[in-house]
Amino acid sequence: MAVPTIDFSNLSTAPAELEDALSNVGFLQLVNVGIDEAVLRNALQQSQQFFSRSADEKAGYRYRNAAENFGYQGLQEENLDPTAPADIKETFTMRNILQQSFADERWPGAEFKQAMLALYKNALAAAYAVQRVIALQLGVNEDFFTRKHRGENISLRLLHYPPVPPGGVSDKQLGAGAHTDYGFLTLLFQDDVGGLQVLDKQQQWQNATPMAQAVLVNCGDLLERWTNGRFQSTLHRVQPVSGVRSRYSIAFFVDPDDDTWVEPLPSCVSEQNPPLFEGTTAGEHILAKLNHSHIARFEQ
Numbered sequence: 001m002a003v004p005t006i007d008f009s010n011l012s013t014a015p016a017e018l019e020d021a022l023s024n025v026g027f028l029q030l031v032n033v034g035i036d037e038a039v040l041r042n043a044l045q046q047s048q049q050f051f052s053r054s055a056d057e058k059a060g061y062r063y064r065n066a067a068e069n070f071g072y073q074g075l076q077e078e079n080l081d082p083t084a085p086a087d088i089k090e091t092f093t094m095r096n097i098l099q100q101s102f103a104d105e106r107w108p109g110a111e112f113k114q115a116m117l118a119l120y121k122n123a124l125a126a127a128y129a130v131q132r133v134i135a136l137q138l139g140v141n142e143d144f145f146t147r148k149h150r151g152e153n154i155s156l157r158l159l160h161y162p163p164v165p166p167g168g169v170s171d172k173q174l175g176a177g178a179h180t181d182y183g184f185l186t187l188l189f190q191d192d193v194g195g196l197q198v199l200d201k202q203q204q205w206q207n208a209t210p211m212a213q214a215v216l217v218n219c220g221d222l223l224e225r226w227t228n229g230r231f232q233s234t235l236h237r238v239q240p241v242s243g244v245r246s247r248y249s250i251a252f253f254v255d256p257d258d259d260t261w262v263e264p265l266p267s268c269v270s271e272q273n274p275p276l277f278e279g280t281t282a283g284e285h286i287l288a289k290l291n292h293s294h295i296a297r298f299e300q
């Protein structure tokens with residue numbers, strides 16, 4: 001299985017290719033979706049600067065709770081796979097920052113904040129464009145999904161995977177443990193280091209090789225539920241980084257508003273395809289998964 005590349009500007013082929021990729025792989029590389037390279041570069045630069053600060057300084061911007069979903073989390077504070085050792089990554093998460101204002105002292109700096117607001121805005125416009133195409137493919141109104149994603153569960157997350165010395169980690173310890181994403185879809189911007197892997201239908205891990213100028217897009221659990229399993233929320237993980245260079249990535253999680261009721265759409269259900277999922281609110285699903293990946297480390 002290769003992760004397919006789709007040119008979003010080709011209106012005659014993109015919708016069907018998008019549907020095909022989400023159904024068969026759950027991941028795709030999207031080009032020409034309107035991401036401004038300078039905005040992305042600036043955000044990555046700010047991310048590198050922030051993570052290079054001392055542990056003490058970074059601790060001043062700590063994450064407080066899953067409901068707020070904002071701030072810095074250090075190495076081994078999260079288990080995306082609750083059955084594995086904690087992830088060797090540090091993160092800075094920013095939820096709903098176009099509408100929710102966090103006090104200045106919660107931000108690492110004014111330039112950092114400006115850079116993140118710009119990327120958030122740019123990524124949101126791209127995500128809405130993709131959602132409109134998906135809606136039409138699924139036989140609902142074009143704005144069916146965008147109306148349910150007003151921002152309260154949309155977040156931008158900077159990730160830093162420092163290199164680990166050979167033999168420095170146990171067998172099962174990863175940069176990010178195997179998991180599926182919680183929401184509708186995720187846009188991922190990765191540097192050229194590599195390490196992200198996607199599980200294929202033969203249960204083999206395949207590299208999602210970084211591709212310049214492309215955004216990696218993947219389907220989350222709630223889109224899988226809406227499509228009654230037609231679109232796949234695929235397991236993925238990040239290998240620990242060896243060598244000398246750190247890996248940096250930025251994820252943009254596009255998740256529905258808390259009160260959104262998610263159940264299989266009529267176009268995805270038939271006599272041959274009875275509903276596989278019960279209805280749930282998006283809020284319940286997201287909070288349960290967030291808590292699960294943070295609480296697990298206290299139980300080990």
Ligand SMILES: O=C(O)CCC(=O)C(=O)O
Pocket residue numbers: 159176181188190196236237238249250251
């Ligand atoms: O950093 C990456 O490449 C992937 C991170 C990821 O899958 C996640 O945070 O959900």
Ligand SMILES: [Fe+2]
Pocket residue numbers: 179180181186236
């Ligand atoms: Fe993920």
